[in-house]
Amino acid sequence: MYEQHVLTNIFIPVLLIVERTLCNDIIVTPPVDTIALLSYTAEMKCRLDETRSNTVFWEKDNTIIAINKIIENRFVRKYNIADGDLNYDLHIYDIGFDDEGVYECKHSGQSPNAYMYVLDKKTQCATNNAVAISGEIVHFSCNIGLPNNAPGDLVWYIDDTEYYRSNFSISAWTTSLNRSHNGAEFVCQLEHTTISSSLWNLTACEDKIELSIEYGPIVSINDNSNGRVIEGDTYTARCTVDANPTATIQWDNNNWESNSSDADLVLFDVERRHEGTYTCRATNMLYNNETRNDSKAVFLSVEFEPELMAVI
Numbered sequence: 001m002y003e004q005h006v007l008t009n010i011f012i013p014v015l016l017i018v019e020r021t022l023c024n025d026i027i028v029t030p031p032v033d034t035i036a037l038l039s040y041t042a043e044m045k046c047r048l049d050e051t052r053s054n055t056v057f058w059e060k061d062n063t064i065i066a067i068n069k070i071i072e073n074r075f076v077r078k079y080n081i082a083d084g085d086l087n088y089d090l091h092i093y094d095i096g097f098d099d100e101g102v103y104e105c106k107h108s109g110q111s112p113n114a115y116m117y118v119l120d121k122k123t124q125c126a127t128n129n130a131v132a133i134s135g136e137i138v139h140f141s142c143n144i145g146l147p148n149n150a151p152g153d154l155v156w157y158i159d160d161t162e163y164y165r166s167n168f169s170i171s172a173w174t175t176s177l178n179r180s181h182n183g184a185e186f187v188c189q190l191e192h193t194t195i196s197s198s199l200w201n202l203t204a205c206e207d208k209i210e211l212s213i214e215y216g217p218i219v220s221i222n223d224n225s226n227g228r229v230i231e232g233d234t235y236t237a238r239c240t241v242d243a244n245p246t247a248t249i250q251w252d253n254n255n256w257e258s259n260s261s262d263a264d265l266v267l268f269d270v271e272r273r274h275e276g277t278y279t280c281r282a283t284n285m286l287y288n289n290e291t292r293n294d295s296k297a298v299f300l301s302v303e304f305e306p307e308l309m310a311v312i
């Protein structure tokens, strides 16, 4: 215990000296791999923790761009360096393909570098089929045209809500979709912190995907009288069907059948013999020729005034 204490005391001054030299004038914010948009401006960061005590160089592919804050003459239209004592952020204007390359911020023996990728293609969204049955697996792909080691995420949105995010090296997305996705808009875009989020719409595919998701009918019956009607009155019930593709609708009861595809069941001048169960059945056929159906029933009870059956 005592020995350890002595050791610590000996090492403290040594550590302080080492730390002092390391911390002095160090690059605290190095450049990071960046994605730039054609004809836009890009930025490579380089920030010091203390006022410069040595020269700062910016180089692109080993060519000097700037020394301290002075841009080389032939590059003055292309580059600019930020204001501020500790700030050596490099701004690159009017991005073209030849701006792609390695940018290096050199200072006091340090030379952190980063690659700038220039986005040259429109994002391509694709799917293997435009029609799918609810629950079926659907394959999507999102192609950007940058090498796999480029930074960033590929993000899929469905009707503007983020749905799936993957790192850049994975362009395929496989998922199962349900009826809530019928007619929804699928868009993939590239997102990375080096692209301002207000420009992410420029990295989104223009060929938005819209899928027809097929599903069997879901039937519901609505009437205003809860299955009760007074003799002589008209009874109306509506059969509401949610289906894709559109379903055929049929109402029937035990002794009566309607071939009408009308969603409304209308019985005029109801008689007692009309009492009974009325079923609405809907059927559709999916793209693989599979038929699906659903049905709901309402029991109609016919109410009438008490009658004298016989005179005593």
Ligand SMILES: *[C@@H]1O[C@H](CO)[C@@H](O)[C@H](O)[C@H]1NC(C)=O
Pocket (backbone or CB within 6 Å): 149, 167, 168, 169, 170
């Ligand atoms: C992307 O994800 C894959 C698989 O999860 C992983 O192997 C790869 O290292 C990741 N790439 C990056 C750049 O994070």
Ligand SMILES: *[C@@H]1O[C@H](CO)[C@@H](O)[C@H](O)[C@H]1NC(C)=O
Pocket (backbone or CB within 6 Å): 177, 178, 179, 180
């Ligand atoms: C459809 O799937 C999503 C998630 O994949 C789920 O949140 C939603 O509840 C589902 N909707 C239906 C109608 O099944």
Ligand SMILES: *[C@@H]1O[C@H](CO)[C@@H](O)[C@H](O)[C@H]1NC(C)=O
Pocket (backbone or CB within 6 Å): 198, 199, 201, 202
């Ligand atoms: C991208 O969004 C910005 C601002 O939100 C808008 O001004 C611009 O027109 C959009 N561009 C495209 C291609 O949608």
Ligand SMILES: *[C@@H]1O[C@H](CO)[C@@H](O)[C@H](O)[C@H]1NC(C)=O
Pocket (backbone or CB within 6 Å): 257, 258, 259
């Ligand atoms: C309904 O149609 C079927 C076949 O088209 C027919 O056989 C049946 O008689 C029809 N029923 C009524 C009540 O019209």
Ligand SMILES: *[C@@H]1O[C@H](CO)[C@@H](O)[C@H](O)[C@H]1NC(C)=O
Pocket (backbone or CB within 6 Å): 287, 288, 289
């Ligand atoms: C569905 O039926 C049609 C006509 O009977 C036929 O031409 C088609 O190949 C069938 N499709 C499938 C996926 O079985």
Ligand SMILES: *[C@@H]1O[C@H](CO)[C@@H](O)[C@H](O)[C@H]1NC(C)=O
Pocket (backbone or CB within 6 Å): 283, 291, 292, 293, 294
């Ligand atoms: C309705 O679907 C069921 C299976 O879910 C099937 O057994 C039945 O025959 C279908 N009825 C009609 C009228 O198509």
